[in-house]
Amino acid sequence: PAEVDAAEAYYKELGCRTERRKDGFSKGIGDSVRVEDPLGFPYEFFYDVEHVERLTQRYDLYSAGELVRLDHFNQVTPDVPRGRKYLEDLGFRVSEDIKDSNGVTYAAWMHRKQTVHDTALTGGDGPRMHHVAFATHEKHNIIQICDKMGALRISDRIERGPGRHGVSNAFYLYILDPDGHRIEIYTQDYYTGDPDNPTVTWDVHDNQRRDWWGNAVVPSWYTEASLVLDLDGNPQPVIQRTDASEMAVTIGADGFSYTREPGEERGFKVGAQL
Numbered sequence: 001p002a003e004v005d006a007a008e009a010y011y012k013e014l015g016c017r018t019e020r021r022k023d024g025f026s027k028g029i030g031d032s033v034r035v036e037d038p039l040g041f042p043y044e045f046f047y048d049v050e051h052v053e054r055l056t057q058r059y060d061l062y063s064a065g066e067l068v069r070l071d072h073f074n075q076v077t078p079d080v081p082r083g084r085k086y087l088e089d090l091g092f093r094v095s096e097d098i099k100d101s102n103g104v105t106y107a108a109w110m111h112r113k114q115t116v117h118d119t120a121l122t123g124g125d126g127p128r129m130h131h132v133a134f135a136t137h138e139k140h141n142i143i144q145i146c147d148k149m150g151a152l153r154i155s156d157r158i159e160r161g162p163g164r165h166g167v168s169n170a171f172y173l174y175i176l177d178p179d180g181h182r183i184e185i186y187t188q189d190y191y192t193g194d195p196d197n198p199t200v201t202w203d204v205h206d207n208q209r210r211d212w213w214g215n216a217v218v219p220s221w222y223t224e225a226s227l228v229l230d231l232d233g234n235p236q237p238v239i240q241r242t243d244a245s246e247m248a249v250t251i252g253a254d255g256f257s258y259t260r261e262p263g264e265e266r267g268f269k270v271g272a273q274l
């Protein structure tokens with residue numbers, strides 16, 4: 001419980017707006033503090049929760065496309081290095097990032113649990129929420145969701161995928177909910193719990209960074225995201241990104257993207273053991 005006090009004091013020290021409710025903001029959650037964080041996103045920290053029945057083994061309730069847990073968020077922010085530093089100060093570690101040779105950082109994946117991320121920062125006009133992601137056990141569950149959306153004649157709600165990410169290695173699908181918010185279905189990333197887990201850095205010009213099979217990313221995926229609210233429930237103003245944007249760098253006939261780096265053959269580094 002003392003960590004809720006620590007969170008409140010920490011954000012006050014950062015000069016952020018905070019609101020504390022000892023009896024909680026939502027049903028089933030006790031003493032909580034809500035903050036507007038330095039990037040403009042609303043966060044809530046709490047300790048005491050009322051637990052409900054776990055559905056882990058309620059296979060009688062499952063369908064073939066069942067979601068099993070919340071996996072991560074993805075946040076759009078104009079200054080990724082600033083956001084990365086803020087999240088590292090909270091105890092997050094960077095598993096992967098996307099950069100260019102000029103030192104511009106386009107995105108970073110940050111984790112507390114031992115997977116690739118709990119949240120990712122995508123460079124763009126922000127603060128906006130890019131997507132929230134739910135996990136399935138296996139990739140065939142994601143294929144079933146695609147088949148079912150086709151059968152329901154809502155295939156226009158599939159925005160991108162299914163596919164395999166380069167970053168994170170996860171099998172993915174992006175769909176739009178009835179309000180237009182982006183939801184990712186995600187599975188099969190990897191363990192990052194070793195204390196010296198190395199950060200994987202991708203070149204922004206590598207065609208396989210966002211889709212391992214080289215499929216192009218649809219422009220809406222770069223441009224569209226959801227507004228976030230302040231503690232009064234009003235939309236936060238959006239600040240423009242001034243660094244180069246990933247879409248401008250990698251979409252269009254700029255001729256700078258590649259599938260194999262010079263010195264690579266069939267995707268393997270020359271001299272690597274096949």
Ligand SMILES: [Fe+2]
Nearest residue numbers: 072074133184
């Ligand atoms: Fe994601």
